[in-house]
Amino acid sequence: MAHMHNHHEPEGADLADAAKATLERAGEQWTAMRASVFEALAGFEKPASAYDIADVMSKSQGRRVAANSVYRILDLFVGANLARRVESANAYVANAHPNCMHDCIFLVCDKCGQTTHIDDDRLTGAVRDAAKGAGFSPERPVIEVRGRCAACAAN
Template sequence: MSGHTHTELSGDSLVSEAERVLTNSGEQWTGLRGDTFRALAAYDKPASAYDIADDVGKLRGKRVAANSVYRILDLFVRTNLANRIESANAYLANTHPGCRHDCIFLICDDCGKAIHVDDHRVTDALREAGGRNGFADVRPVVELRGLCQDCAE
């Protein structure tokens, strides 16, 4: 995956591209899925399914069950519309929907901010280690926790 480039999307263009990617994968872009993606994309740090369910409920004027949002978020992760931050049990919108690539996340233990970086030296080494141990189609997802520059000052 070296040499991989992509354009970071935001706002309406991000939502439109997410809808296109989801429907091209054979899934429907329903009102609830659209509202869930919009709510997720509004966050600048990882959001829990409960936070997103609350936001969608406020938007729709009625309670939305967190388990419904979890199912939608799992679909978004499978179709590369979102990334799951395992250590925080939270999600981030993929700003380049449908793009499957290696993920290295730097997560601030204080403010919760998450930054996605690409470092093919690290992820290529992890993919090679997986291959040496009999794993195929390895997709590294790395989470580093610490303090962001703002919180460290």
């Protein structure tokens, strides 16, 4: 049986507060722009690209927000564990438990795009061990499983 984690996952303002505290512990400032990017990212039901986030922010702020600025902030967020990158989609999801470090396992639905993040330390530990056994130093394992979510598989 896999070693799974169940976390209390903050939402809304509590999630933004957890993200802010995590970023500040990393020695970074929680600016208005960073707060806006996180709020927009957390508002998506599916992984969002920097362009998706910039579009939402531009509409809500009544001014153009450049995707390049959003990319820089998303890179910071990934490094600080506030967001996760879905590599195959070049998109991001807000990390629902930014205080907890885990390697990523994403279940990506090819039909609707829904992406679920799960934690399984035994599986990701085995991937890290296999990489080390091959003389490779893993830094950020990301596992993506493509297929159909339960809702799409039923249709």
